Amino acid sequence: MSGSKRRSRNAAQLDRRYVWHPFTQMQDWVREKPIVIAKGQGALLYDSEGREYLDANASIWTNLHGHAHPVIDRAIRNQLAAVSHTSALGLANVPASHLAAELISLTQLRKKTASPQPRLKKIFYSDDGSTAMEVALKLHFEHQRRSRPEIAPRFLSLENSYHGDTVGAMSLGHSPLFHQAFKSIRFRVDRVMAPYCYRCPYNRARPDRTDARLTRRCQWECVGLIEKSLGQARKKNRPYTAFVTEPIVQGAAGMIVHPEGWLARTAALVRGHGLQLIADEVMTGFGRTGPPIACHQEGVQPDFLALAKGLTGGYLPMAATLTTQAVFDSFLGPYEDFRTFFHGHSFTANQLGSAAALASLELLRRPAATARRRRLESWFDQALQTLWRLPQIGDVRRAGLVAGVELVKNWRTREPFPLSEQAGIRVCRELARRGVLTRPIGNVIVLMPIYCLTRPQLNTIVGRLAEAVETVLESDVRQ
Ligand SMILES: Cc1ncc(COP(=O)(O)O)c(C=O)c1O
Incomplete structure (x- = not known):
């Protein structure tokens, strides 16, 4: 041997x-x-015994x-020959700068929408889905305290949601199985019913499908419950300031596919109440649900967009949190005011990861x-x-x-x-x-x-x- x-x-x-x-x-x-x-x-994957x-x-x-994949492999090898990693604290690097421009371009909502949508203009890099969500929540927290100090930051998210395993990301989630044990160290985030149509307590018809056997049509009771939560919080003088969701599909909740129209309705509703929208596209980003950015499917541009998993084509751990100029600006000021975003990781803007991500985006964008x-x-x-x-x-x-x-x-x-x-x-x-x-x-x-799967392979899986x-x-x- x-x-x-x-x-x-x-x-x-x-x-x-x-x-x-x-x-x-x-x-x-x-x-x-x-x-x-x-x-x-x-x-295909092969184990150490040679099984496929x-x-x-x-x-x-x-x-x-x-x-x-030869294109991603080559990009990583080329980068490896130049330099693998350098600090983003005080230094820029070539692939991460180009990747930022590419991601900003990819995440612009081009669809015309009824209401004006914010534009994503800035990127903060991190390492994985959990840290991308930590960054989003901390940015919202500070932005809120600076832009509207009279209203304390307060988050609302969906039942069964999952946004990662670090304490902040865990706090945003509501998975009974994963999060219960850590209840006392999570900060308080309220939850509201998720659109889990298969187990909907109101009726059994998806609002976007007419099922001949089911006569009762969906009345969007789940969106009504969000409206109710927003109203009640306001009445108590403790309004929510951010709504967190996984657009189109709630992954770890059990691949719960949201009915068509839920995201657009919910986004309009929460924005109408003055909340910022945090979209966790750690799983849905990069074409999983259709378009490169799942939110765009319903003409929605969030205030924060978290990307990870597929960012490097799945090769290396890397994440990005995108946000608006307004959020970025609230961290500007003379040094001695200490408005700096005091957050970062050793491998932020990793050069190998950025090179892999650029290659992956190039593949993703090919019309074929x-x-x-x-x-x-x-x-x-x-x-x-x-x-x-x-x-x-x-x-x-x-x-x-x-x-x-x-x-x-x-x-x-x-x-x-x-x-x-x-x-x-x-x-x-x-x-x-x-x-x-x-x-x-x-x-x-x-x-x-995986996007290269053949039809026979797909049929074999099923x-x-x-x-x-x-x-x-x-x-x-x-x-
Ligand atoms: C929607 C979503 N957000 C965040 C995470 C956490 O990502 P990571 O495991 O890279 O920390 C996951 C992981 O499955 C996820 O599906």
């Missing part, structure tokens, strides 16, 4: 001995031999164009790539339709190239599997045995095709998911 093969094999042992994995019950982890990924090519897998969740929602994503969406849609026949599947929801497949105990009553039964985990384990890798969010199986569901949950459901 060659030295490198031996190293790959030893990795499983070393991992179980030393590595603590995120969002993983380690008691279960150490009982099984882990899959050790040793290589990637396009939408389809990457069905884009390596936790990060990868856009495929693994080992856009047309291909459209075709992939339509193949994806067709493939997903085949899942409805399974009684173990209650909902199949998709926006662009993101889908959530919700497993249920009883599709008639929508009774969920208790989390303790690990339905999602068991299905994904079986799926891995069949050569497809993804991770569940509770009872929801996430499918997120077909194997159906097989895995039938194998694992055959006796668990009420028919």
Whole structure:
């Protein structure tokens, strides 16, 4: 056995001995031999034993164009030959400056809208989705205190939302499973009902779809509840100052696809009440849901836009928070006034990450790539339709190239599997045995095709998911 093969094999042992994995019950982890990924090519991953897998969740929602893409690889290699990293504290660098200009251009809303939208003009770089959201919340906090000191900053966000794991980002979220343990160290952020149509307490028809069997049409009760929260806060003289949302799809909540029109209505509503809009596009950015920026789908330009995951094509950790001139200006002043934004990270504006991001944006913008994503969406849609026949599947929801497949105990009553039964985990384990890798969010199986996936590969992913569901949950459901 060659030295490198031996190293790959030893990795499983070393991992179980030393590595603590995120969002993983380690008691279960150490009982099984882990899959050790040793290589990637396009939408395929290979483990240290040489087994091939389809990457069905884009390596936790990060990868856009495929693994080992020659254009991104070359850009990183070229940058490596120049310099890998230099500090952004006191220094500029070439790729990060060009990337800033590209991102500002990409994130401009070009669609005409009824009301004037703010323009994103400045970028603050950081390392990952959580830090991008920390930056957004801190910028809003300070901007609010400076521009309207009479009104204390106050955030409102959605039920089940997830914006990252650092304490500030965690405070903005409302995931009962992830955040409960840290309740006492999170700062207070109020929550309001999310548009989770499949489990809507008001009715069972999506407002953007007419279902012949369901007569009651949606009255946008969820938007009404936001309006009510805004009104009540105002009456108590403690108005909200920022609304935080993941546009179009709430990822970690279970790939909850918001109904068409929800974002535009909500944005208009919160702006009407004088709030700033913080859009967390850590997952939805860069074409996942359709356009490069998901907010643009509904003619919305936020006051803060957080980007990460796909920013570098999924190659390197890097993030950006974009904001307006007005927010930027509130931090200006003579040095001795100390209005500086006192925030930064060692790897802010990393040169390798910036080079990868520039290459990824170039790929994303190619007209052929856009047309291909459209075709992939339509193949994806067709493939997903085949899942409805399974009684173990209650909902199949998709926006662009993101889908959530919700497993249920009883599709008639929508009774969920208790989390303790690990339905999602068991299905994904079986799926891995069949050569497809993804991770569940509770009872929801996430499918997120990498943009280079072929139609046969896409059909294989969906077909194997159906097989895995039938194998694992055959006796668990009420028919
Ligand atoms: C919408 C959203 N925001 C923030 C984050 C946190 O990003 P990171 O894991 O890069 O810190 C995630 C991660 O899944 C996310 O989906």
